[in-house]
Amino acid sequence: xxxxxxxxxxxxxxxxxxxxxxxxxxxxxxxxxxxxxxxxxxxxxxxxxxxxxxxxxxxxxxxxxxxxxxxxxxxxxxxxxxxxxxxxxxxxxxxxxxxxxxxxxxxxxxxxxxxxxxxxxxxxxxxxxxxxxxxxxxxxxxxxxxxxxxxxxxxxxxxxxxxxxxxxxxxx
Numbered sequence: 087x088x089x090x091x092x093x094x095x096x097x098x099x100x101x102x103x104x105x106x107x108x109x110x111x112x113x114x115x116x117x118x119x120x121x122x123x124x125x126x127x128x129x130x131x132x133x134x135x136x137x138x139x140x141x142x143x144x145x146x147x148x149x150x151x152x153x154x155x156x157x158x159x160x161x162x163x164x165x166x167x168x169x170x171x172x173x174x175x176x177x178x179x180x181x182x183x184x185x186x187x188x189x190x191x192x193x194x195x196x197x198x199x200x201x202x203x204x205x206x207x208x209x210x211x212x213x214x215x216x217x218x219x220x221x222x223x224x225x226x227x228x229x230x231x232x233x234x235x236x237x238x239x240x241x242x243x244x245x246x247x248x249x250x251x252x253x254x255x256x257x258x
Contacts (some may be wrong), residue, residue, distance in 0.1 A: 105167055106147035106154070108213040109200040112161045117206065124207060125158040131204055134212050138225070142216050145204040211249050 087213055094100055112120075123129070131145035132155075166179060182232045202214040218240070222233045229237070241250045 101152040103143055103147045103149060103152065106144040106164075108142050108144055108204060108217060110144070110161055110163055111165075111200045111201050116159075119159045120156055120161070121207065123156055129155050131210070134204070134210065134216075139155050140216055142213055142220060145208065145210075145213070194232045215249070215253060 117205050118223055129146070132143070132148060134145075135141070141149070143149070144154075146160075147153075148155055148160055154164070163179070166223070202211070202217075204210045204213045216227075218237050219229055219233075220227060222237055238253070241247070
């Protein structure tokens with residue numbers, strides 16, 4: 087993991103949102119606290135798609151006001167992250183947080199022990215699909231039939247057949 091430093095010259099967070107990932111390692115306790123907070127405060131997710139762009143950031147990051155809608159109860163990885171730290175230190179922190187999270191029943195700090203925040207809290211799988219397609223297309227989001235079939239097969243093979251059945255392919 088090699089992150090760009092977006093902090094100001096004094097090392098303070100600029101609230102740019104570049105670290106606000108759509109998929110995070112969280113614990114069951116963090117999930118309960120966040121779920122209660124969004125219910126009590128009627129927190130709605132940020133847009134996923136509008137006329138000009140697709141938002142693959144965390145659904146709680148308010149891009150207009152540059153703030154986290156659940157700041158008071160954000161997960162530990164969000165509380166401790168600071169992009170101006172050494173990459174080895176950030177990697178260690180990420181592995182520690184992933185080893186404590188519980189999604190996908192993966193243990194020992196595996197890289198993919200994360201959950202899609204939009205899917206978990208709003209039952210909306212679109213950012214999971216968007217991130218899969220962004221990875222497969224190397225960021226272009228222009229998917230060939232072969233790439234699309236790869237994404238579908240990957241999701242099917244990882245227990246997401248219901249998700250696969252709800253997507254339709256479209257090619258120009």
